[in-house]
Amino acid sequence: MSASTAHTPPSAGTAAPASGTPAHGGARPAGLGTRLRLPRITTLIAAVVLGVTILWALVPGLFTGHNPIDGGETASLLAPSAEHWFGTDQIGRDVYSRVVHGASRSLLAALIAVAVGLVVGSAIGLIAGSRGGWVSDVLMRIVDVLLSIPALLLTLTIVIVLGFGTVNAAIAVGIAAIAQFARLARAQTVTIMQADYVQAAYGSGGTYWSVLFRHVLPNAVSAVLALAVLQIGSAILQISTLGFLGYGTPAPAPEWGLIIAEGRNFVATAWWLTVLPGLIVMAVVVSTHRLGTALREAAQ
């Protein structure tokens, strides 16, 4: 998002940006997309940020030698230095190490959440879009109900039923995302079902399920996957919010929301404990949004 990268090449701006139901996007005034499409370099930066974060999650030992859970003899509340990039917290743990080790938990939770939303939502959307009739009515009424409860409250309701913890928080966030996937998948399916090749597939002896899996699913999948990437960012945000409120990962395990919650009591004297981990979360979320948008544009 740096200012020096902000000049949009004219050629990049001619394609209209994503419409919600890409298969039948209407005509839009040309040139409107120019402002909205950030230059490619930001996509590249976003990919690098995400790549590093994934490496943090997979091989945290490569990036830090400090123990994220036990600070040992280290002094508490040290300012950032070459030894401790993000300083140390109230019991002498290296905060950078906690953020690096927390990546696996936060990313895994986001993936679980998106997987729940993607699988359940797409299934509902596919069936509702291809069946019609009372099946569709019932399924879409369920989606309406999911949509009618404000997302955070729906998440909290499910968390209170399932109990606190990383995986439970992730499932709750995923259930709150089902409706969005279901609506997109249904819109895609309804469009695809009208296509000539689907009629032809039926005509040449295809059954409902064979047509669904061989023709409808593959054609609907790219738009749904693009939404999934976009959703990873908001899932990370929501899971860290649950962690901050104390409903997610229990201490002392490192989780991004929890790290920020632990640092907030020292914000007057040791601002880095809160500010630096928060900036990391923000960078990761912005990057997934950027990549998701780029993917969606590519999927059109």
Place this chain on the structure above:
Amino acid sequence: MAVYLAGRLGQALLVLFLAYTAASMLLMILPGDGVLARYANPALGLSGEQVEAIRQSYGADAPWYVQYWQSLSGFLTGDLGYSVNSGAAVSTLVASALPSTALLAVSGFAAAVVLAVAVAVLASYGKPRWLASAFDSAPSLFISVPVFWLGIVIIQVLSFQLGWVTMVSPGPLESLILPTLTLAIPLSAPLAQILIRAIAEVRAQPFVHVTRAKGAGEAWMLVHSVIRNAMLPALTIAGLLFGELVAGAVVTETVFGRAGIGALTAQAVANRDNPVLLAVVVIATVGFVLVNLLVDLLYPVVDPRLRHRGRVGAAARRRLGARAQASGTGPSRTGADRADQEEEIRA
């Protein structure tokens, strides 16, 4: 029109009823006997008969369908049950928490509108160009900020570093400033995106040149054309903004230690106080469904093209929904919108 109104109202009521049923199943029926779980705790030293008496007084010994029916009729008459944690009537808790949250929501929303207009104007007309580009990407940053973190940083910078606002026993107005700012920033993002698009769209229209040739200034254009253009997409995301307000209130009130519905919600979850959470969920859902109903009824008022529910209107509305989705602010959440989508696809 009357048929449409009645149908839309019926649909809203059905969704409300189903949402209530789902929430009460999850929070009341499924967890089993919350009263027993709490009072059978040996540390309390209650005898079996005492626990039984408490269960009877809460109605927890009745079969689930009786409980469901009692709670449903209670909600319809304003009796929201009793907090398992404090024993206070939930309706009292909610009534005492609501004014503070309503105030925060109103001031947060107003600040978000001001902020969104400022960002959109600077992104569209800012000089030099890098400044405009910086503001252009501000909305995508704003929606990526963890709100709880933003609140802490705002306290740190504005209160501890600069000393502009005190955190120690502030007045009622002073205590509202920082939470309002915290709530407004993420809320302004989708609004700013809509405004930036509306300005770009208006500037690309041929009539702009004519109007300008007739001597209209940029400010006149903004006020007269952009507002009309931005109105519909802004209405489309009204439901989304309401959801953001609710979520923002929970987090903001927790960070700033303000009393209110959000703080009540956070406490209810921490203490597993299911009746309180159920009441908050139901009230927020009623608000959400009402907002969406209102938006649906306002569409034809705001846009004459939508007064005839034919193809043109459907197409226009679908585009609006698609646009809200394209900006990463989620799809519009109205039932009519979906019906139109389908209608257009079939046509």
